[in-house]
Amino acid sequence: MKRLLIAACLVLMMVATANLIPGWAQAAASKQMPTVSSSPPPGNPLQIALLKWYVNDTAQFTVGSQPYGVAFDGASIWTANYGANTVTKLRASDGEVLGTFNVGHGPVGVTFDGANIWVSNSFDNTVSKLQASDGTVLGTFSVGSQPWWMTFDGANIWVPSGSTVTKLRASDGKTLGTFLLGGLPIAAAFEGGSVWVTSYSGGTVTKVRASDGKVLATFTLGSGQPNLLGIAFDGANMWVADRASGTVTKLRASDGTILGTFSVPGLPYGVAFDGTNIWVTGSPYYVELRASDGKMIGPLYVADTAGVAFDGANVWVANTFLNRVDKK
Secondary structure (H helix, E strand, O other), X not given: OHHHHHHHHHHHHHHOOOOOOOOOOOOOOOOOOOOOOOOOOOXXXXXXXXXXXXXXXXXXXXXXXXXXXXXXXXXEEEEEEOOOOEEEEEEOOOOOEEEEEEOOOOEEEEEEOOOEEEEEEOOOOEEEEEEOOOOOEEEEEEOOOOOOEOEEOOOEEEEEEOOEEEEEEOOOOOEEEEEEOOOOEEEEEEOOOEEXXXXXXXXXXXXXXXXXXOEEEEEEOOOOOOOEEEEXXXXXXXXXXXXXXXXXXXXXOOOOOEEEEEEOOOEEEEEEEOOOEEEEEEEOEEEEXXXXXXXXXXXXXXXXXXXXXXXXXXXXXXXXXXXXXXXO
């Protein structure tokens, strides 16, 4: 088992240099990869008491080519399949594929608005709106260049693209505003009153008031040339992945104070909150961090992953180069 694990890690370390952002140069990894111990990881005492020592609790489901974004609609999981120009809908309870639907070219982001699924088409500079119940395309709307990971604020869709973030009314897709942020805005998250947007090349995260798009503050993270990517809200704080430095930063949402910066193995990408802990995807691992203090808990999961979503019971990650989603 040890030999197989080491062999798998060596292969994935080679694959990790692949570009997880199509069309953009990936930051070179300067960190030494962590050593995989031959000792078993610390176990969950409850699992040990039940004699559940090494249960493989990961289920895997095939989707379209190169899935990136992942979203949950209350009953189903949706993936944006960059290489297939489609989205796939899977039943969250058992992973059965309920449908695959054509969208624009190079879909990367996928977001649920309470009734519909929104997909960012990075090659077309558009977003598509699909009816979640049956995948019917309800409209396609122009935004800035290379739209990426969006967020919903309860009434509107926010789309990072180009050097801006665009606010679309969810009911009809009307553009309500386009707000200049600078850098390369790539991912957004809503925290109840404001939208936070990461800038891939600028090394900043910007807090924008959702009501009118006013920039409330801009916070600089990392040093050198950070490549900020995924962002998530945990109910009180924002968590931001920096792919270049191999870290995740925790900021207090009320004022942007940095509460901690935590190293993770490999190159972090997406971030999600599961109600207790923070999940961070990336290459060649994805990991779970304790939200209270950023400590890594549980084992390293070996996979090249991008998008991540929580369905209320399980975490789903997009295993981009194996054309599947993994359910934890």
